[in-house]
Amino acid sequence: MFKREMKINLKSFIIWTSVLMILFLIVFLMYPSIMNSENMKMMDEMLKIFPKEMLKAFNMDISSIDTAFGWMRTEGFVFVLLITGIYSGILGSNIVLKEENDKTIEYLNSVPVSRRKIVFSKILSALTYIFLMITILGIFNFIGLSIIEEFDKKLFVYLSITPVFSSIVIFSLCLFLSTFTHKTKKTLGISLGLVFISYFLQILSEMSDKTEFLKYISVFTLADIRNVIVNISIDPIMIIISISLFIIFTILTIIRYEKKELV
Amino acid sequence: MKEVIKIEGLTKYYGKIRGVEDINLTLKEGEIFGFIGPNGAGKSTTIRSIMNLINKTKGKVLIENKIFNKDDIEIKEKIGYLPSEINLYDDLTVKEMLNYHETFYKKNIHKRREELVKILQLDEKKKIEDLSLGNLKKLGIILALMHEPKILILDEPTSGLDPIMQNVFYNLLKEEKKKGTTIFYSTHILNEVSKICDRVGIIKDGKLIKVENIEEISNKNLTFITITSNEIEKIINDLKIEVIKKENDTIKFACKISHDELIKKLSNYTITKILIEEPTLEEIFLHYYK
Numbered sequence: 001m002f003k004r005e006m007k008i009n010l011k012s013f014i015i016w017t018s019v020l021m022i023l024f025l026i027v028f029l030m031y032p033s034i035m036n037s038e039n040m041k042m043m044d045e046m047l048k049i050f051p052k053e054m055l056k057a058f059n060m061d062i063s064s065i066d067t068a069f070g071w072m073r074t075e076g077f078v079f080v081l082l083i084t085g086i087y088s089g090i091l092g093s094n095i096v097l098k099e100e101n102d103k104t105i106e107y108l109n110s111v112p113v114s115r116r117k118i119v120f121s122k123i124l125s126a127l128t129y130i131f132l133m134i135t136i137l138g139i140f141n142f143i144g145l146s147i148i149e150e151f152d153k154k155l156f157v158y159l160s161i162t163p164v165f166s167s168i169v170i171f172s173l174c175l176f177l178s179t180f181t182h183k184t185k186k187t188l189g190i191s192l193g194l195v196f197i198s199y200f201l202q203i204l205s206e207m208s209d210k211t212e213f214l215k216y217i218s219v220f221t222l223a224d225i226r227n228v229i230v231n232i233s234i235d236p237i238m239i240i241i242s243i244s245l246f247i248i249f250t251i252l253t254i255i256r257y258e259k260k261e262l263v
Numbered sequence: 264m265k266e267v268i269k270i271e272g273l274t275k276y277y278g279k280i281r282g283v284e285d286i287n288l289t290l291k292e293g294e295i296f297g298f299i300g301p302n303g304a305g306k307s308t309t310i311r312s313i314m315n316l317i318n319k320t321k322g323k324v325l326i327e328n329k330i331f332n333k334d335d336i337e338i339k340e341k342i343g344y345l346p347s348e349i350n351l352y353d354d355l356t357v358k359e360m361l362n363y364h365e366t367f368y369k370k371n372i373h374k375r376r377e378e379l380v381k382i383l384q385l386d387e388k389k390k391i392e393d394l395s396l397g398n399l400k401k402l403g404i405i406l407a408l409m410h411e412p413k414i415l416i417l418d419e420p421t422s423g424l425d426p427i428m429q430n431v432f433y434n435l436l437k438e439e440k441k442k443g444t445t446i447f448y449s450t451h452i453l454n455e456v457s458k459i460c461d462r463v464g465i466i467k468d469g470k471l472i473k474v475e476n477i478e479e480i481s482n483k484n485l486t487f488i489t490i491t492s493n494e495i496e497k498i499i500n501d502l503k504i505e506v507i508k509k510e511n512d513t514i515k516f517a518c519k520i521s522h523d524e525l526i527k528k529l530s531n532y533t534i535t536k537i538l539i540e541e542p543t544l545e546e547i548f549l550h551y552y553k
Contacts, residue, residue, distance in 0.1 A: 004363060008354070103350035107406070109316055110344035111367040114334035258333065261317045 005125035089191035092174025165242035172249035273322035297460030343412035
């Protein structure tokens, strides 16, 4: 069953991973030619005119975009966060619910397999792809960066790992939400909305002290890029919260799924 | 004989809407039980409750004297299920689907699979999304039968099959019966029930209104006659007919004498038109279970 899940989800995995890889490839190809040019310095100067809050929101106050790694720290990893987040959200809202949406659950329910095992196989397959996506991107970017410039390798590894925390929480939350309906089209919008609203709240929360409380309702706080850049470490509390949330949502999913009417 | 399926007080309400109410039924080993009723009577609700796809409001289902709970793998291994609408994984070929099915069972079921594919003449190379309704049904039948279950739950299994394949399928069921398989056969085709079932249960408006042996039903040998004649009043009086429906010169009635006797009697009159029909399911309901 796990094998079958892997096969079904392979195509979308390849598409999503490729999108990110192409984006980074373009950056890697572009940066060497603009890195030391006059334009870049001008650009850097220009950015300084922007309000501090705004720069802060995009991590530009603690990083600059004059190197490829600099760009990654400010924008690159935000893309990774968003795209792995969206990918995890779609997986979460689809992977179990698809059987009901396509009515194949009537078949699956009739063979000797428990509901719990169905959910576990699907979670395992989804986690494999989420981790695989983050790992492949990490390796790809590591190689790319190594070719064009010197960079802080420890910071890079930490930054590459952070999307794991927001992704597993988004995945498990969407999975849980999917147990409330029978149609995938209902959950897809919710999961995408969840990712974008979280991201938006995250940006707002960093702009000023008044809006700081917003970070407590954004999943991206868990992948705290800012803290990683400043302290070159991952806050263990975030790891614990992420894993706990993941486990809680998974348990809730199973409880609900075992009681659910499947048609 | 051993009780294989026992349904006790099964009740299902969808909110306030009735699904089925207080269904009690026992199936003995090796019997084919026909479960008939019009659309919306609660056939599928009963089957889906047995299969635990939906939650029962009240009541329980016992399989070989053991309550059949949702995740009882052991019981599930003994059941072959064919839903009325077959939905399978469109991205797979027939071969891949059958391979996938094999992975769920501990015992080796490959040999029976090959036999069934041959008997039902299904092309394993085809993609499921390209299968016609009939071929999809064949695949469903193979999936239900290939692990040699002791219990078969079939929901309208012949819809979509051509007459030749229907006969092939009936023969398959007769073979299963010989092996001692217990079969729960839901349908709305009366003809089918009289052909293969031992007993029949009639469900109407969510209630099981009658369970009867097929022999008893066929002994009643009910047919409906429609006659048009100028002498219609005379015919009614002379033959003492209980008219079901009368429209000008045309009457409809249930024939209680042999056809031979009827035709001999009618030969004394001028008949414009005569129609002899097997009763529809609804007519049986109306006639016997008012």
